[in-house]
Amino acid sequence: KQEVTQIPAALSVPEGENLVLNCSFTDSAIYNLQWFRQDPGKGLTSLLLIQSSQREQTSGRLNASLDKSSGRSTLYIAASQPGDSATYLCAVRDDKIIFGKGTRLHILP
Amino acid sequence: GAVVSQHPSRVICKSGTSVKIECRSLDFQATTMFWYRQFPKKSLMLMATSNEGSKATYEQGVEKDKFLINHASLTLSTLTVTSAHPEDSSFYICSARDSTPTNSPLHFGNGTRLTVT
Numbered sequence: 167k168q169e170v171t172q173i174p175a176a177l178s179v180p181e182g183e184n185l186v187l188n189c190s191f192t193d194s195a196i197y198n199l200q201w202f203r204q205d206p207g208k209g210l211t212s213l214l215l216i217q218s219s220q221r222e223q224t225s226g227r228l229n230a231s232l233d234k235s236s237g238r239s240t241l242y243i244a245a246s247q248p249g250d251s252a253t254y255l256c257a258v259r260d261d262k263i264i265f266g267k268g269t270r271l272h273i274l275p
Numbered sequence: 276g277a278v279v280s281q282h283p284s285r286v287i288c289k290s291g292t293s294v295k296i297e298c299r300s301l302d303f304q305a306t307t308m309f310w311y312r313q314f315p316k317k318s319l320m321l322m323a324t325s326n327e328g329s330k331a332t333y334e335q336g337v338e339k340d341k342f343l344i345n346h347a348s349l350t351l352s353t354l355t356v357t358s359a360h361p362e363d364s365s366f367y368i369c370s371a372r373d374s375t376p377t378n379s380p381l382h383f384g385n386g387t388r389l390t391v392t
Contacts, residue, residue, distance in 0.1 A: 200380055209281070209368050209385035210319075255319070263309065263370075263381065267318040 168193045170258055172266035180274045181248060187241040187269045189256035194234050201230050201241050202255045204268070210255065214241070246273045278302060279371050281384025288359055289392055296354045296387045298369030304349040305371035309381070310342075313366040322367075325352040359391040 169192045179185050189199070198217045202210040214223045214230040216239065222231040229242040239256060253268040278301040288294050298308055306327045311319040323344050324332040331344035341363075343355040352371075356363055368386040 198380075202383070207366070207386075207388065210370075210383035212380050212382060215380040257381070259381075262321060262324075264321075265319045 168196075168258060168260055168262075168264045170256060170264050170266040172254075172256060172269050174269060175267065176270040176272070178272040178274060179246060181246060183246050184242065184244050185246055185271075187243070187254050187256075187271070189239040189241070189266055191237045191239075191258045191264075193260060194237050196234065196258045196260050199230075199232055199239050199256060199258045201228075201239075202257065204253045204255060206253075213254075243271075248273045248275050279369065279382045279384045281369050281387055283387060284385060285388045285390075287390045287392060290360055291358055293355055293357045294359055294389060296356075296367055296369070296389075298352045298354070298371065298384050300350045300371045300373075300382075303371075303373040305352075305373065306349060308346060308352040308369055308371045310344065310352075310354050311368045311370065313368060313386075319368065322354075327352075356389065359389070361391045364389055364391045 171190045173188045200215045201213040204210050216223050216232040227244040232239045251273045253270050255265055255268045257263050257265045280299045280301055282297045308325040310322045312322050313319050321334050322337045325344045325346040327346045327349050333339045346352040366386050366388050370381045370383045372381050
């Protein structure tokens with residue numbers, strides 16, 4: 167059974183710092199991995215999608231990596247801003263889509 | 276970009292009544308849509324997979340007679356919470372994936388906050 171774990175559960179950093187969010191999964195037989203952002207009481211916004219054959223994807227200040235063999239992905243956020251404060255979720259797709267519990271990120275102005 | 280519209284965004288209903296939530300893919304066709312439920316400070320939990328033109332596939336522990344799913348077209352899936360009770364109060368989110376190409380990303384609606392009084 168696929169399990170997705172995100173560490174840390176919560177993170178507070180001063181504005182301007184670079185930071186890394188971690189996601190691990192137990193079964194490496196995945197089709198893809200997707201990172202999302204969720205603002206309180208809102209739906210999900212897709213940030214980056216990494217196919218199983220890819221190693222990383224970049225969008226603006228965000229960079230996501232995937233090491234399928236070790237069951238790990240990281241989301242790197244450069245030069246963090248207060249507007250980055252949100253919950254970040256990763257999800258892996260095998261025959262279903264399984265979410266981690268998320269990392270609540272708070273950027274301190 | 277692909278957009279998924281979910282309606283209503285908030286609904287309050289009395290115990291015993293039924294509530295219907297709509298999920299539409301606005302600019303792509305989705306043969307499969309997914310319904311999730313999220314409790315406060317918890318992860319999204321997949322409730323069911325909605326398949327166009329056929330019966331939905333429910334996850335273990337989800338009552339199919341209570342959470343009725345209809346996926347009548349390639350752009351619309353509905354979730355009806357029947358005989359709602361306060362414990363059904365939650366945040367419900369739908370998602371859809373473009374039927375083509377394969378392995379396309381998931382797109383999510385903005386969610387529906389259901390409060391049963």
